[in-house]
Amino acid sequence: MQVFRYSQARSLDGAVRSGAVPSASFIAGGTTLVDLMKLNVLTPRSLVDINGLPLDRVEPLPTGGLRIGAMVRNSDLANHDLVRTRYAVLSEALLSGASPQLRNMATTGGNLLQKTRCYYYRDTNYACNKRQPGSGCAALDGFNRIHAVLGGSDHCVATHPSDMAVAMMALEATVHTQGPKGPREIALDEFYLVPGTTPERENVLEPGELITHVTIPTVAAGTRSHYLKLRDRAQYEFALASSAVVVSMSGNRIQRVRVAFGGVGTKPWRSREAERALEGQDATPENFRRAADAAMAAAKPLKYNGFKIELAKRALIRTLEETTQPA
Amino acid sequence: MDRPKDPLLDAARKDETAATDRNQPAPENEPRLGKFSRRSFLAQLGAAGVVASASPLAHAVETETGEAEAPAIAGAVPVTLNINGKEYRVSLEPRVTLLDALRDHLQLFGTKKGCDHGQCGACTVHVNGRRVNSCLSFAVMHQGDRITTIEGLASNGQLHPVQQAFLEHDGFQCGYCTSGQIMSAAALLHEPIGADDNAVRAAMSGNICRCGAYNNIVAAVQQARGTKPDSRQNPNTSLLQPPTFVSGHDLSRAENH
Numbered sequence: 069m070q071v072f073r074y075s076q077a078r079s080l081d082g083a084v085r086s087g088a089v090p091s092a093s094f095i096a097g098g099t100t101l102v103d104l105m106k107l108n109v110l111t112p113r114s115l116v117d118i119n120g121l122p123l124d125r126v127e128p129l130p131t132g133g134l135r136i137g138a139m140v141r142n143s144d145l146a147n148h149d150l151v152r153t154r155y156a157v158l159s160e161a162l163l164s165g166a167s168p169q170l171r172n173m174a175t176t177g178g179n180l181l182q183k184t185r186c187y188y189y190r191d192t193n194y195a196c197n198k199r200q201p202g203s204g205c206a207a208l209d210g211f212n213r214i215h216a217v218l219g220g221s222d223h224c225v226a227t228h229p230s231d232m233a234v235a236m237m238a239l240e241a242t243v244h245t246q247g248p249k250g251p252r253e254i255a256l257d258e259f260y261l262v263p264g265t266t267p268e269r270e271n272v273l274e275p276g277e278l279i280t281h282v283t284i285p286t287v288a289a290g291t292r293s294h295y296l297k298l299r300d301r302a303q304y305e306f307a308l309a310s311s312a313v314v315v316s317m318s319g320n321r322i323q324r325v326r327v328a329f330g331g332v333g334t335k336p337w338r339s340r341e342a343e344r345a346l347e348g349q350d351a352t353p354e355n356f357r358r359a360a361d362a363a364m365a366a367a368k369p370l371k372y373n374g375f376k377i378e379l380a381k382r383a384l385i386r387t388l389e390e391t392t393q394p395a
Numbered sequence: 396m397d398r399p400k401d402p403l404l405d406a407a408r409k410d411e412t413a414a415t416d417r418n419q420p421a422p423e424n425e426p427r428l429g430k431f432s433r434r435s436f437l438a439q440l441g442a443a444g445v446v447a448s449a450s451p452l453a454h455a456v457e458t459e460t461g462e463a464e465a466p467a468i469a470g471a472v473p474v475t476l477n478i479n480g481k482e483y484r485v486s487l488e489p490r491v492t493l494l495d496a497l498r499d500h501l502q503l504f505g506t507k508k509g510c511d512h513g514q515c516g517a518c519t520v521h522v523n524g525r526r527v528n529s530c531l532s533f534a535v536m537h538q539g540d541r542i543t544t545i546e547g548l549a550s551n552g553q554l555h556p557v558q559q560a561f562l563e564h565d566g567f568q569c570g571y572c573t574s575g576q577i578m579s580a581a582a583l584l585h586e587p588i589g590a591d592d593n594a595v596r597a598a599m600s601g602n603i604c605r606c607g608a609y610n611n612i613v614a615a616v617q618q619a620r621g622t623k624p625d626s627r628q629n630p631n632t633s634l635l636q637p638p639t640f641v642s643g644h645d646l647s648r649a650e651n652h
Contacts (some may be wrong), residue, residue: 069490074489095533098531098533099528102492102532103513106511107512115489115533147587169516169519169601303600
């Protein structure tokens, strides 16, 4: 592991200033960063420890909705009463991710920023445009079973690994940050970038910009939500395809629905195509299938990951069945 | 000697952050082994290897910054760790993980290194009562935390109920993963999980056992929880069922619908 300087942030402003230094990195739970530092994939020259910052609370907003501090641990968020009762999709997504130990460490802000599990990104012996811009992409002609079918480019097809972010995408969360230029709010849907020609840029954060909290708008009474994760083993594995649905019904008619996918996109994938196909329609198997087809219409399979397209469709259909059938 | 100019560190200092000082002398009161042992001999060999291999790295840093920095290996800082109710003062580089601090610096060898990447759970310890992977955390980040390792689980010569249950149910074969399994299970007793064996399997999924002692581990955990294993009459049932590709599902069914 490369040497680094270590400092503890005592204030938000101090953290932002220290974090804006070139080659600096914030460290929260460390579950992604320490792992990748050991592999020499990430080589920060200085680490700013933000564990001392008071960003570890989950609070209801006066307008309804939830404010989640960036340092709230995944296990605490998953088991929070308000999250379990009102935002089941978020609790389920969190509990389907990683292991109990990792969930005790990993934070809300860090989870949003976790790095891809692409084998070639994680191995410095291979070409990877995300790790080393311009070096090429070993996954395009490599073993790309776990890679993305949506949002990829000739430069990168790595999936975003987060479950939590997929649920937050369906809940229309907003990311709040503090940066050298002051605070700002970013809709989660606009937070992530598709790789295009610059896969090394994964989100819109500027150097030194720190996620302080995430807000989730209130959901109407009677809204149901669910996260379904499909993977190679029953626990402790990343998604091959996952689906998050937040839906409110009027009788058997779908009044309002939000759909997002994990495991298939280069970012947590909101599907407005599926939402358009569903809203105002009856909850029927035919309509679910039509929405699933619409969601995956733009999907581009690689050599080994074509199965993900049908898998994602079935994940969505099953999630819709689960959330629209009478309780 | 003047402190070498260090723009990154200075920037951090000015900004109300408490940077650790790389040039403070190491404290003299590190815990030491009372006698020469196989482990201490190997540890010394290991330390020599670190010095030799770190030198080119230190040189590279010097060249790149153009500053006459202290050699990288000398970047140790004084760290105070509270482990099993005892205070340890050691001198550690920020790169040293909590796991390596325990094993290589504090002679607490009960915590095991498996994958060293948070994938196997062998290194599980408790930090402030919660189970974590000690391989994915830097020791310097744990000053002020209450750390418990397998060495600190028994009290007053009395085994922890989980330790006792692992003995009674033969919850191991080679034993390498066992301390991590036990630490995980001991923390699980205070976590909000379901009552049945499947809930235990899910809650123990962060601990891999290469010998495959899983059935006995689940039985041991259930005994420690004071609940009756639901598959005790036919402990192999779960293995005969086809693997499920749907997860997160049981949780939602059980707890959210």
